[in-house]
Amino acid sequence: MQLILDFPVKPHYDFANFVVCSGNETAFRFTQRLVSPDAEETLLYLHGPAGSGKTHLLEACAAAIGRHLDIAAPAPIFSFKETPGMASSAIAALLQRRFLEAPALLVDDLHLAPPDQTMKGAVWQLFNDFHAMGKPIVTTGLTPPKELSNLDDHLASRLLWGLVARVDVSDDESRQMIIKKLAADRQVTFPDDVSEFLLRQLPRDIPTLIGTLDRIIRHAIATARKVTPRLAAEVLNNKGDQQ
Numbered sequence: 001m002q003l004i005l006d007f008p009v010k011p012h013y014d015f016a017n018f019v020v021c022s023g024n025e026t027a028f029r030f031t032q033r034l035v036s037p038d039a040e041e042t043l044l045y046l047h048g049p050a051g052s053g054k055t056h057l058l059e060a061c062a063a064a065i066g067r068h069l070d071i072a073a074p075a076p077i078f079s080f081k082e083t084p085g086m087a088s089s090a091i092a093a094l095l096q097r098r099f100l101e102a103p104a105l106l107v108d109d110l111h112l113a114p115p116d117q118t119m120k121g122a123v124w125q126l127f128n129d130f131h132a133m134g135k136p137i138v139t140t141g142l143t144p145p146k147e148l149s150n151l152d153d154h155l156a157s158r159l160l161w162g163l164v165a166r167v168d169v170s171d172d173e174s175r176q177m178i179i180k181k182l183a184a185d186r187q188v189t190f191p192d193d194v195s196e197f198l199l200r201q202l203p204r205d206i207p208t209l210i211g212t213l214d215r216i217i218r219h220a221i222a223t224a225r226k227v228t229p230r231l232a233a234e235v236l237n238n239k240g241d242q243q
Helices: 025-037 054-068 088-100 117-133 154-161 171-187 192-201 206-222 229-236
Strands: 043-047 104-106 136-141 164-165
Touching: 025 043, 025 054, 025 164, 043 054, 043 154, 054 104, 054 136, 054 154, 104 117, 117 136, 154 206, 164 171, 171 192, 171 206, 192 229, 206 229
Parallel strands: 043 136, 043 164, 104 136
Antiparallel strands: none
C-alpha cells in the first residue's frame, strides 16, 4: 500500500514558517515591526520579483493583526491578481467592500492595478482613509514605489514616506536555505547534492521550488526510495507524475 502525503494546496503562511535570509531579512524585520502592538510605523511597501516571498509576508501580517485584535480570522487582503479584465469601477467597489471596517489595508500586486483615473483615484482615496485613521498599510509590487507609473503620483511618493524593503531570494544560498527548511517542515532529509541539482535545474521563484519539492517527496514515498539526484531528475522529466 502506497503512503501519499496530503500536502495542502495552499500553504499556511506565517512568520513562523518564513525562511529568513540575506535577501529578505530587512523586509522580515520591517514587517514584524509594523504589526507589533506598540508599532510607531503604519506604512510598509515591499517590492521584488515574483515568487520571492512578498505574499507570504503580507499573509503573515494579516494573521498577526488578527491575533493581536483577538478576532477569529486574519485581516482581509486584496490582490490585483483577483481582477483580470474587470472594469475599474467594479474593482473600486470590490476594494471598498473588502476593506469596510477592516483593521488594516493589505494590498498585493499594486503593479497590476489598472492605470486609468478611476482606479488611481479609488486606491488613493482608500490609502488616505486608512492613513488618516492611523491603521497599518502594507502593500506589495514588483518595482520600487517611484517606478509604479500606474498609480497616482501622490500615492507613489507617499509610499516612500514609510518603510520600504526589497525582497529577493534568487541567490543560491537563500534558495538552498529555503529547500532545507521546506524539507525539514515535511520531515524529509534533502541531501546537499539534491539541493544543488535543483538549484541548477529550476527557475528562481519560490512557488516552483515548493511545488517541485512536494512532487519529489511524493515520488520518493510512492516508490519507497531515498531522495537522490536521480530520483529528482525523474520527477523533473515527468516520470514521477506517472506513479
